[in-house]
Amino acid sequence: MTDRTTLKDVALVANVSQMTVSRVVRGDRRVSVRTRDRVQRIIEQIGYVPNKLAGSLAHSRSNQVAVLIPSLVNNVYSQVLTGITEMLERADYNPVVGVTNNDLRKEEALLESMMSWRPAAAILANLTHTDRTTRILRAASIPVVEIMDINGVPIDMSVGFNHIHAAQELADYLIGRGYRRFGYVGWIRNEFAASARYAALRARLERLGYGLVAPDLFKMPPDVPGGKYGTKLLLEQAPNTDVIVYSNDMAAVGGALYCIESGVSVPGKLAIAGFTGLRMGESLPWPLTTIRTFRHEIGRVAGRNVLKALSGTPVQKVTDVGYELVKGGSA
Amino acid sequence: MTDRTTLKDVALVANVSQMTVSRVVRGDRRVSVRTRDRVQRIIEQIGYVPNKLAGSLAHSRSNQVAVLIPSLVNNVYSQVLTGITEMLERADYNPVVGVTNNDLRKEEALLESMMSWRPAAAILANLTHTDRTTRILRAASIPVVEIMDINGVPIDMSVGFNHIHAAQELADYLIGRGYRRFGYVGWIRNEFAASARYAALRARLERLGYGLVAPDLFKMPPDVPGGKYGTKLLLEQAPNTDVIVYSNDMAAVGGALYCIESGVSVPGKLAIAGFTGLRMGESLPWPLTTIRTFRHEIGRVAGRNVLKALSGTPVQKVTDVGYELVKGGSA
DNA sequence: TTGTAAGCGTTATCAC
């Protein structure tokens, strides 16, 4: 409705055919240097911008990638998205972003809307989707990367780490350190990965005969104030707790602030452990014991896998970027 | 290359013309109820997904909005982006996201790439751009919203608040509280809004005869560890400092943690003030004095303005969503 | 090296 300049306009001025201009634009070799230079100058002059709607339609393939993430407020996903855009931009792919708010129906609806753009690939979070979502993705037969969790069978490819192993390793470490009375703060409904970790932690502890006190914080966002408040609640409910595991480092920092403010000695009286490995945790008086995860790396690998798959390079189905148990001073 | 089902396929099965199917898909009233129902059933059955590449080309108008933001790691922008997507999704517009890393050249390059998709509108950060960026946007004659800063003349519309006023108000408040020896921690190069605030703060203080000590932290990210380390440096350099202003709340929390760890009493010995109003600041032993800004709201208003402009509703050029001085216990 | 012609899958327009 605006950019009225088309290939034809350029061609007219340059006194060549549209095809020649098209070739110049796409960097096709089969154009004489003289012609190419002249056409390029004219393109600059009249400010021609290629129309990829038309291009992709004709080519029946776009350079857009559908990206569906659960949340942007959660720092983890912004870092993942940063990694994704970094890689995609290099190859001139544009991410089309949708935020699902951990709602599988919304994921489905957004995906459906995005599929109309015939994206070249799709990246989405977790391995759990509605049947319809899965069907749409399968039918599209484009590269699909499911990120964060690798504990299951991906539609096409998955990139992440094993949340269950991570939770178990943390549990074992804490038990090894002698903690016995566990508390948990910060789970939020519909966060698949967090739920999986919580379940794994609880299962591990139960098998070994230890309990896990978790106040009903399902609706509480696992951020700093939530962690602080949750800690207060938990300690009121179970004053003997000797270690609290938080669903993420933000909540753990909140717990740390509660302890500092209330004079609860850490880890002497109460130990604290987080999950995610935000840089913030390193700044506490005692470095936070946590599971460091590689969010940025997950994004980058997801992006790279998309590009590889699009260029026909074979890609491994499941990529485990791992995690790292950080043995801090807080537990 | 995949979804071979087109309008034609549906039309064939339904025994109507493509136009009728097209009307049904777009919810055009001028189709008999019977035909509509039948066509819709068939669409469901054979799993037809409209191709918006073709649609937008014919219609010469897309439902994509180009969104260019400086960074996703900075929580502020993820919140803004969340607000934007929320509004756009309601009207079935998809955001195409680019991350500029505060680099105007990159902004220009990304914009150029995105313009090929003939976005219906564009949202980008700040009022400073390359000449080329401005020219491209002007030439496109689509709604353009510049967010965060409103201190200047927008290309089309702007949504944000006055960073200079905010910085001045904070300065005046702190001076009113009796602080005299100011320190500053956390500015990062190329962050236009942060730079503007720093400059305004410094100017205000100088005019009133007070100095401002700022170690060379330009390359240091204004996050929690950066704030903690910067505070240490600053106090080594100027031990008499009685108040430190941080470029954002993350850095301020870092400063707070430094004080807690080193036994520096706040605000007795040293006062602390942040900027942005993250929830985290409320969890410190003393609520953080800060300037609360409305990131989510900025995003929502930006999105709403885009939708309004696209629907022909008149929109005000400059929207000031304001800010709020939070008088906490830390200063 | 360059050009011609036939799509790509929609929608606008105007008949019927």
Next chain:
DNA sequence: GTGATAACGCTTACAA
């Protein structure tokens, strides 16, 4: 209400 036809701006496949 419904349908035929011409765009939309580009690329593919050939031809020259």
